[in-house]
Amino acid sequence: MTEVSARPGSPPAAKAAGPTLLIACGAAFIAFLDLSVVNIAFPSLARDYPGTATTTLTWVVSGYAVAFAAFLTPAGRFADALGRRRMFLLALGGFALTSLLCGLAPTAGWLIAGRLLQGVTAALMVPSALGLVLSVTPREKIGAAIGAWSAAGGFAAVVGPALGGGLVEAFSWRAVFVINVPVALVLILAVLRISVPDTRTPGSALPDPLGTAAVAIGLGGLVAGVTEGQRWGWADPATLACLGVGLLLLLAALIRSRAHHNPAIAVDLWRSRPYALANAGSFVFGAAMFAWLLAGPLFLDAIWGYSVLASAGALTVGAVAAMVTATVAGRITTPGGRRWAGVLGAVLFIATVAWMSTDAFGPEPALWSAWIPAGILGGGGLGIVVTVLGTAAASSLPPQQFAAGIGMNLTARQVGGALGVALLAAIFAANPDQPLTAFHTLFALCAGITVLAAGVLALPAHPAAAAGTAPAATQ
Incomplete structure (x- = not known):
């Protein structure tokens, strides 16, 4: 196989950069949409498969997330x-x-199997799409590209419930899945029509198959244990087995990758301080972000009694704010500027969730006086932090390892997000008859987690930066 050259900034690459970014944003939208769009269809699924236990059907939701992260x-x-x-x-x-x-699944078993496979294909799609974007985007414009891509994924998470509700109401729960088919076909045709180079690492071979299997199964077990631990019980043998086996397999894969000539985990990337900090920040902030994003529609439904469409309208404020600030943050080109922008975004998010933990968000709806200002502040902060972390990770990667590095960065965020969702479930289980108390407790903990994320964001990417000399981003 011959590698097609795609040096960022070259004429063919520059010409393809814009269309490639649009295609990648479309792929991010449908991949992240399917993390949330099925939630609203769950009651219809239960009615169509009355002989299937609810605990089994929950894997229609969690199976995709587990496979995607793994x-x-x-x-x-x-x-x-x-x-x-x-x-x-x-x-x-x-x-x-x-x-x-x-x-088209005739049984719940077929549907769960399809969702697991769908999560795998989404995982294959996302880093390759973003890797294509980075390979044809000039280095100075990577931040803007990451901002647009992040905005597409964030918007999908917010519109998922409304879109899913509309499809279920107009057709059936099956439309939630079938709608992906024409969208994917349009994206395929778009890729075939433009000159997107098939970039790859020169002379590389497939990664170590044994280590790759250990990484996938280990991450899958870890995320499954964290995701389902509250429902199964943290001391349940199934939970302990998932967590224990997952951690052991990941440790084995890491040890094997350190000595293997073509490792499953690109351990050399972690020697880069900027990349390691970006991943640490993504992991920590992912826990607060995912918990907040899930808590929002739950709060509107359980406390203020909003309908699905009314909730979607209220949540759109935060989505729009995130899209705007992600675009602005993407235009910051200096490492020092990105670092302090990230801290500012974290501070905005901390202020939001701390405010939401108070009586300002009580049993009486306060859309204009509380929800909309919080949505603007929180969504705005989220857009900045996600873009800064994504740009920091991408800027520290050599071009031949764009996809591998982005894949690991997204994995860090997804695993952190799984922990955040598990934290949400644990808090609500501890306060079954006091939902408002549970929400206030969750928001307060999200503030504390984001303080830790702000600390990571404030750390200089290079030790020399602490002495006042900020070296240029890794080329």
Whole structure:
């Protein structure tokens, strides 16, 4: 296989940068949409499969998230080795097929299997798509590209409940999955029509298969244990087995990768201080962000009694704010400027969740006096932090390892998010008859977690920066 050159800033690459970014944003939208769009269809699923236990059906929701988080890291390695354009096209086709399988599933078992496979194809799609964008985007414009891509993923998480509710009401729960098919086909046709180079790492081979399997199964077990621990019980053998086996497999994969000539985990990337800090920040902030995003629609429904469409309208404020600030943050080009912008975004988010933990967010609806200002502040802060962390990770990566590095960065955020969702479940389980107290407690803890994230963001990417000399971003 011959590598197609795609040096950022070269004429062919520059010409393809804009269309490639649009395509990648479309892929991010449908991949992250399916993390949330199924939630609203769950009651309809339960009615259509009355003989299936509710605990089993929950894997229609969590199965996708577990598979998605488990395969992001291996997916990045595959994209760098096989070619990002080729992997992206294969993943899009697989996503369309697995979505159709879900939509046509005759039994709950088929639906759960389809969702697991759909999560795998989404994981293969995301790092290859973003890797393509980074390979054709000039280095100075990477932040703007990350901002647009992050905005697309964030917007998908917010509009998921409303879109899902509309499709279920107009058609059935099957439409939630079938709608992905034409969207994926349009993206495939768009890739084939533009000159997107099939960039890959020169001379690379497929990563260590044994280590790759250990990474995927280990991450899957860890995320499954964290996600389902509250429902199964933290002392339940299934929870302990998932967590224990997951951690052991990840440790084994890490040890094996340190000595393997073609490792499953690109351990050399973690020697970069900027990359390691970006991943640490993504992990910590991911816990607060995912908990906040899930708590929002739950609060509007359980405390203020909003309908699905009314909740979607209220949540759109934060989504729009995040899209705006992500775009602005993406235009910051200096490492020092990004660092302090990230701290500012974290402070805005801390102020928001701390405010939401007070009686200002009580049993009586306060849309204009509380929710909308909080949505602007919190969504704005979230957009800044996610963009800064994504840009910091991408800027510290060598071009030949874009997909692998982005895959690991997204994995860190997803695993942190799984812990945040588990924290939410644990707080509500401890306050079954006091939902408002549970929400206030959760928001207060999110503030504390984000303080830790702000500390990580404030750390200089290079030790020399602490002495006043901020070196340029790694080229």
